[in-house]
Amino acid sequence: MKPPGTAALGFGATSRRDSWIRFPSLVGIGLAAFVVYSLFSAFLWGPLFGVGYEADGYLSPFFSPLLGVGILPAWLSPAILILWIPLGFRTTCYAFRRAYYRSYFADPPACAVGEPRAHRRYAMEARFPFILQNSHRIFLYLQFIPLTFLWIDAILALHPGSTWRLGLGNVILFTDLILLTGFSLSCNSLRHFAGGNLDCFSCTARTRARHSVWKRVTDLNGHHIGLAAWSLLGVATADLYIRLLAAGVFIDPSIRL
Amino acid sequence: MPLVHLNVFRGTPQTEGGYVGYDVPVEEGMVVLDALHWIQANEAPDLAVRWNCKAAKCGSCGCEINGKPSLACKTRMSDFGPDEAITVEPLRTFPLVRDLVTDVSWNYEVNKRITPFTPPTDGDQADWRWQQEDIERVQEFRKCIECFLCQDVCHVLRNHETDRPFVGPRFLVRTAGLEMHPIDQADRTADLKDGGVGYCNITKCCTEVCPEHIRITDNAIIPLKERVADRYYDPIQIAWRKIRGGRSGTGGGSRAGESLPVLPGGSSTGSPPSDGAGS
Incomplete structure (x- = not known):
């Protein structure tokens, strides 16, 4: 066991003079705002206020693929059938883990800053419940199912009736999808599968090919935290835009052929 | 030359320890380790500081500067404002030996x-x-x-x-x-x-x-x-x-039974080296 040092214990104990509390506070507020908005939109906005999740051929990304309509009771949102996949993927994502461990668990709140409690038998991700973070790769496998349907729905939204249409909604949906796809393809688990689990990249033609893929995923992985944050904003923006269209707040500016 | 105020931790495991202030004249290009050496040379010859290469390659002068773990030889005095006091402490995770020296x-x-x-x-x-x-x-x-x-x-x-x-x-x-x-x-x-x-x-x-x-x-x-x-x-x-009978599902790594970057049938002499780390 490591002999004890002299670090000051207790929440916020530090000699740091910079505003270390700013990052965990802003991230905590941002994440909480997204969680509150997404729960409200997915489960309450329709049943309580009668605002739809579809408008003018656009489908909110919270509901894609649209399953269970006509089977589920009216008070139960169909989002419940699909939302658990991206929720699980993001909750177990390394980038989000770093964010919420700092912001909500203060474990630690910032580097070289004291925590609320010094544990005698600290285990973190080595023991239940946080050992379940190892399921990230399972959610990665599943994540490509809704992602595929999101692309299909976004392409279908280009041809809502008998004409082709390019609207602001299409631009927002495709921007969201590029961010979501970038977020999924920059995943640390995918980087591992691409080639990170190899020890010899040059040994065979197959390992050389995987090394090539691994390098590209590694480059993308360098932007993983940014893609995680921007894709979160992208999903919320796409959903909000379609909800406001459905509520008749404005009309989608578009070019029709 | 402008003076910069340094609060340097002084103490031993047997004493409570605390911060002692020193006003150090700063020249262009100085790093925190230079300031500590100035204190040793002019005001506190018994100040304990571990250092060696002064080139950020030996890793000896690790300490906490304004609460951030840093190398004293790589932290420039110009990184701080002219009126900003600088706090220098030992690595807090390890037991204290004396002043800025810890037992790692x-x-x-x-x-x-x-x-x-x-x-x-x-x-x-x-x-x-x-x-x-x-x-x-x-x-x-x-x-x-x-x-x-x-x-x-x-x-x-x-x-x-x-x-x-x-x-x-x-x-x-x-x-x-x-x-x-x-x-x-x-x-x-x-x-x-x-x-x-x-x-x-x-x-x-x-x-x-x-x-x-x-x-x-x-x-x-x-x-x-x-x-x-x-x-x-x-x-x-x-x-x-x-x-697959125990073989890795994602394999391709050079573990036993898998491909190794070794010439087949080689016969040169030579003994395997150690990895050198930690020696």
Whole structure:
């Protein structure tokens, strides 16, 4: 066991003079705002206020693929059938883990800053419940199912009736999808599968090919935290835009052929 | 010359210790270690500071400057405002010896527990062949100067006691360098699981303080977590290994029974080297 040092214990104990509390506070507020908005939109906005999740051929990304309509009771949102996949993927994502461990668990709140409690038998991700973070790769496998349907729905939204249409909604949906796809393809688990689990990249033609893929995923992985944050904003923006269209707040500016 | 105020921790394990203020004349190009040397030369000849190369390569002068683990020889005085007092403390995660010197010997004991470089025993070193792309990942880890700033800032070592010994980021980096080595044959996955790769919760503080800019979390710790997950937590890989009779589901690594970057049928003489780390 490591002999004890002299670090000051207790929440916020530090000699740091910079505003270390700013990052965990802003991230905590941002994440909480997204969680509150997404729960409200997915489960309450329709049943309580009668605002739809579809408008003018656009489908909110919270509901894609649209399953269970006509089977589920009216008070139960169909989002419940699909939302658990991206929720699980993001909750177990390394980038989000770093964010919420700092912001909500203060474990630690910032580097070289004291925590609320010094544990005698600290285990973190080595023991239940946080050992379940190892399921990230399972959610990665599943994540490509809704992602595929999101692309299909976004392409279908280009041809809502008998004409082709390019609207602001299409631009927002495709921007969201590029961010979501970038977020999924920059995943640390995918980087591992691409080639990170190899020890010899040059040994065979197959390992050389995987090394090539691994390098590209590694480059993308360098932007993983940014893609995680921007894709979160992208999903919320796409959903909000379609909800406001459905509520008749404005009309989608578009070019029709 | 302008004066800058330094609050330097002074004390021993037997005394309570506290901060002593010194006004140090600052010249262009000075680093914090220069200021400490000025204090030693002019005001406090008994100030204990560990240092050696003054070139950010020996890792000896690690301390906490304004609360951030840093090398005193790499922290410029010009990084601080002209009226800003600078606080210099020892590495807080390790036991105090005196003033700015701490006892980091625990790290060397941890290092001994890691299975060293284990090349194949049935071939000659002269027959080893690997390409730059095989060794690039490992070369990043070999930049480590063992300053132990990452160990100091790691909140698991700094704030908590673990139910099983946690080796800390420095030794996860060393383990990653061995595990990813194209010719190493040892399997340290069980040690990683028991030695606590799960204790790391990805706060990336170790990466932030590394003076060699090693991407400790992204390139060493997360890949090791993924290798442990391959072995113990991925039901698909576990099932796939059973179907394939125990071989890795994602394999291709140079473990026993898989391809190695070694010339076939070589006969040159030569004994396998050690990995050199921690000696």
